Structure formats: C-alpha cells, structure tokens
Amino acid sequence: KGGVGKSTVTTNLAVAMAEKGYAVGLADADLHGPNIPKLLNAESIRLQSTEEGIVPYETRNGLKVASLGFLIEDPNMHIAWRDAVKYDFIIELLGNINWGKLDYLLFDLPPGTGNEQITIIDFIGDVDGAVIVTTPQDLSLLDARKMISFVRDSNVPIVGVIENMSTLTCPHCNKEIDVFKRGGGKNLAEELVLPYLGRIPLDGEIAIRSDNGEPVVLSSPDSLAAKAFITLAENCHKFLHPEN
Ligand code: ADP
Numbered sequence: 001k002g003g004v005g006k007s008t009v010t011t012n013l014a015v016a017m018a019e020k021g022y023a024v025g026l027a028d029a030d031l032h033g034p035n036i037p038k039l040l041n042a043e044s045i046r047l048q049s050t051e052e053g054i055v056p057y058e059t060r061n062g063l064k065v066a067s068l069g070f071l072i073e074d075p076n077m078h079i080a081w082r083d084a085v086k087y088d089f090i091i092e093l094l095g096n097i098n099w100g101k102l103d104y105l106l107f108d109l110p111p112g113t114g115n116e117q118i119t120i121i122d123f124i125g126d127v128d129g130a131v132i133v134t135t136p137q138d139l140s141l142l143d144a145r146k147m148i149s150f151v152r153d154s155n156v157p158i159v160g161v162i163e164n165m166s167t168l169t170c171p172h173c174n175k176e177i178d179v180f181k182r183g184g185g186k187n188l189a190e191e192l193v194l195p196y197l198g199r200i201p202l203d204g205e206i207a208i209r210s211d212n213g214e215p216v217v218l219s220s221p222d223s224l225a226a227k228a229f230i231t232l233a234e235n236c237h238k239f240l241h242p243e244n
Contacts, residue, residue, distance in 0.1 A: 001143035002111040004135045005164035008210055009200065009232070010108040011039045013131070015215045016233035018063040022103040025056065027093055028067030029120055030110040031086055032079055037069035041213025045070050053098035061218070066097045083115045090119045111143065113150040121154045128240055129159035131197065131232075136166055136184035144185075148192055159239045160195030161185050162232060165202040169224070197235045200228045 007030065014026040028036035037043045037057075045057045047070045056064040068089070069075070081089070099105065110116055121127055130151045134144035144161070151158055163185025168177045179202055189196035200206075203225045209216045217226045237244070 001134070001140045004133055004140050005200070006111070006133045007035045007039060007108050008206060009131070009133050009162060009164060009229070010106055011036060011210075012215050012217045012226075012229040013232055013236065014063055014104075014106050015059075015061065015217045016230050017104055017106075017237070018059070018061045019217065020233060020237075022237075023062070023064075023101060025064045025066070025097075025099045025102045025105040027097070027105065027107045028065070028069065029090060029093070029107050029116050031068050031081065031089065031116065032110060034067045034069035034072075036065060036067045036108060038075075038213060039210055039215065040065060043069065043075060043213075047071065049096075050098070053096050056097050056099060064099060064102070066093055068093075086115055087119050090116060091123060094120070094123050113146055117150065118154075121156060127156045129157045129236070131159045131236065132161045132194075133164055134161060134185050134188065135164055136178075136181040138184070141184050141188055144188060145192075148194070157239075158194050159236050160197035161189040162197040163199040166199035168202040171204075195235070195239065198228055198231050200232075201225055 010026065014024050018024045026036060028034045037045060040059060042057055047057060047066065048055050056066045057070060058064050107120055132144050132147055134140045148158065165180050167182050168179050170177060185199060186196050201224050203223065205220055205223055206216050206225050209219045216223060217229050220226055
C-alpha cells in the first residue's frame with residue numbers, strides 16, 4: 001500500500017546490506033514517485049551513459065542506485081505514461097544499467113499488483129524473494145494480502161512480512177504507544193504461514209532523517225529503528241543463504 005514505508009525500508013535494507021560488505025544494487029521501480037534519490041540525498045545526481053551501459057550512482061558505502069528520479073530535470077514534474085512506455089522504461093532500467101557483479105539487487109516497487117510488478121517479475125525470471133511491507137492497520141493488511149496472493153501466484157518465494165510503523169516509544173516517558181495498533185503484520189505472517197521478519201518502530205527520527213536524505217541505519221546506528229533494519233538485512237540473508 002502507498003505510504004506504508006516501502007521506500008524507507010528498501011533504502012535502509014540496502015544500506016544495511018552494503019554496510020555488511022555485500023555488493024548491493026537498488027533499483028527504484030516506482031515510476032510515479034521515484035523517491036530513492038531524495039532518501040539518499042542524491043537528488044542532483046544525473047546518470048551517465050557509456051558504451052558499457054548506464055553507470056549507476058554509487059553512495060559512499062558502495063551501494064549502487066538507479067532511479068527515474070536521476071533522469072528527470074524537474075522533480076515536480078509528474079509522469080503519466082501508458083503501460084507500454086512504462087514497460088520499455090523498466091526494461092531499460094533493468095537491462096541497460098551496468099550494475100557490475102552484485103550479491104543483491106533490490107527493487108523498490110510501487111503499491112499494487114499491476115504493470116510494474118508483472119514486468120519486473122517476468123523480466124528477471126527468477127526473483128529470489130519478495131519482502132512484504134505493511135503497517136499494523138487493517139487497510140494496509142488488506143492490500144498486503146493481495147500482494148501476497150499475487151506474489152504466490154507468480155511463483156516468487158516470499159522472504160517474509162515486516163511490520164512498519166509499529167509502536168511509538170514516547171521520547172519523554174519511554175512508554176510504548178500503539179498509534180497504528182500492533183501485531184497485525186505478525187498475525188498476517190502466522191495466518192498465511194510466512195516468516196515474520198520483525199517490526200520497525202514508528203519513530204520521528206526515521207521521518208526526519210529520511211526527509212534529510214540520511215538513512216537511519218547510517219545516521220542513527222544505535223536507534224531501535226536502525227537495529228530493526230539490520231535484523232531485517234540479516235533475516236533476508238539467512239532466507240537466501242540458509243546454509244550460512
Ligand atoms: P511508501 O514507499 O510505502 O510509499 P515511504 O517509504 O515513502 O512509503 O514512507 C512514507 C512516509 O513515512 C515517509 O515520509 C517516511 O519518512 C515515513 N516513514 C516510513 N517509515 C516510518 C517509520 N517507521 N517511522 C516514522 N516515519 C516513517
């Protein structure tokens with residue numbers, strides 16, 4: 001669902017994996033709201049095309065990033081493309097970016113189960129796994145169920161469900177407040193027999209740091225939120241490499 005934190009989770013997950021020393025690529029496949037450049041404070045970056053393909057933007061910790069946001073001059077300009085044009089763009093994004101050798105390539109998807117999701121799954125052919133991001137609210141859980149059904153139907157393994165914006169810890173008295181309820185993601189995972197990857201707290205630090213283009217994993221590494229993202233990265237690695 002839109003606004004549940006998919007871009008925030010994908011960015012912090014990618015950064016956490018890069019910090020662990022893996023070679024990581026991050027492809028922003030949200031064509032209508034390509035927010036990854038903003039989340040990495042890289043809005044002024046423009047990608048260069050070479051004979052070997054388009055060179056992705058590389059962050060200081062070696063994360064390679066591609067986004068439509070790096071190609072549009074005016075960030076306020078809307079994108080209204082028909083599916084055929086979106087299809088072509090995604091194929092360009094996937095096919096012409098010179099990622100080099102990667103351990104992980106993460107895709108930040110838009111909400112829903114439409115053109116972008118189908119195109120990416122078809123084009124890659126053997127996606128290793130999907131991470132389902134939901135908040136504890138019923139409306140988000142409802143959309144997450146649809147996504148799970150779609151992913152299962154597409155024969156893509158599900159790494160697990162992550163509950164975002166779960167429980168606020170009051171910065172004054174440390175009391176836990178369930179602003180958007182709690183436990184919906186865990187219940188969903190249990191009901192649909194999926195791994196539960198943990199919960200990311202609702203944390204003003206995430207919102208402020210994200211607005212400043214500073215992934216919380218780097219800017220507040222000791223925060224509960226950063227630790228939850230690092231656990232998420234470890235859980236994803238374990239899912240994909242059960243032998244390690
Ligand atoms: P989506 O990609 O699902 O549309 P975003 O990642 O863009 O969602 O997040 C929407 C907004 O919520 C952003 O302003 C982001 O900073 C904020 N946000 C995301 N997760 C959290 C969280 N756990 N705590 C506080 N704010 C969050």
